[in-house]
Amino acid sequence: MRVVIAQHAGICYGVERALKLAGEAADRGGAVHTLGPLIHNPQAVQALKDRGVFVASDVDEVSGGTLVIRSHGVDPAVIVAADEAGLEVIDATCPFVSTAQRHAADLTHEGYSVIIVGEAEHPEVEGILAHAGGVALIVQRASDLPERLPSKRVGVVVQTTQSASRLEEVVSALLSRVSELRVFNTICSATTKRQKAADELARTVDVMVVVGGRNSGNTTRLAEICRAVNARVHHVETSDELDSAWFTGAEVVGVTAGASTPDEQIRGVIDAIEALSSDDI
Structure with missing residues (x-):
């Protein structure tokens, strides 16, 4: 069974930038919060929490330190409120x-x-x-x-x-x-490229696996696009969700991933698919 990765897949510039800004804030120390999940990827948000970057649902929940504006952007009034509260504001809104x-x-x-x-x-x-x-x-x-x-x-x-x-x-x-x-x-250009590449790949493979958060709009759209041309499409967040039965009789498996899916998450799924023995499928 061969695994083929879509020509354009995975983390985009805006998400990479947001993760970098949040990570740098964590490295400087002190209290760091994001206003809502920084990106729509539960695993990446958990990884940030492990580094001391916590999620706040409202400015009022943050008593001090740094507030990172999520990649999705916010109402301008929110940034004004954060400034007035004396918070250091890092705007990670995607360009x-x-x-x-x-x-x-x-x-x-x-x-x-x-x-x-x-x-x-x-x-x-x-x-x-x-x-x-x-x-x-x-x-x-x-x-x-x-x-x-x-x-x-x-x-x-x-x-x-x-x-x-x-x-x-x-x-x-x-x-x-x-x-x-x-x-x-x-x-955004990254979205267009990922959607086109996913559509093209899904037409040529036996099974298609889409990797990324279920709360990610761009990832769920990739799954929709793939399902329009391939009946065997599966959306997963991690390799733990893979089912060997999905790949029965498959010779070629395609993999794509949403713009909020880090490379290591994609690699984990690919490695798990490749590890499936022919006896399992």
Whole structure:
């Protein structure tokens, strides 16, 4: 049984940067907290906790020290509150997310009705919404658009880990309904590359394994993309979840991973798959 890794898979620049900033804060000593999980990967968050970086759900829970802003970004008011509380603030917001936030703010300032293509309860989308002044439509599909739009001047931004097909679907539905449409494709390049590579690989292998947090939007989308072209797709967080029965009769296994999945986590899964003997499958 041969294992093939997707051409683009695993940790992206924004996540790597966030982990580096949090790790450096831990190395300096003192109390360090992240506002919410730094990234959507339970194993990586636990590893940070083992180094003394703890998760706080609110600024009020942090009495002093350093507060690291998660890679997904936050409402600007949160950073103001942290500054006023005397905390050292390290902003680990992904640069691609910052771009989406800026476009949302600019569109609002210029009088457009803002539509965010993304998941309403995702922290990144909540942050983008806050930058839009708290007033925007959030949709995942064209069918989510209301019968009556807020105005004929519409601006669109998109959650950085959404698929291009979702964005295209919403934009196509809006074209005939508005007099002016501005679209900022804020899907990050890492997401696009990972989705394309996963789709291509899933079409050519017997079994596909997707590695990453189940709470990770970009990882679950990789699994969705793979399932659209391959019936034998399994999403795991660690090698402990692998089941030898999944690989019965398989000659080639494909592996991809979300942008919040560290290399060692991917390597662990690959090693475990390769260790499965032909007798087991």
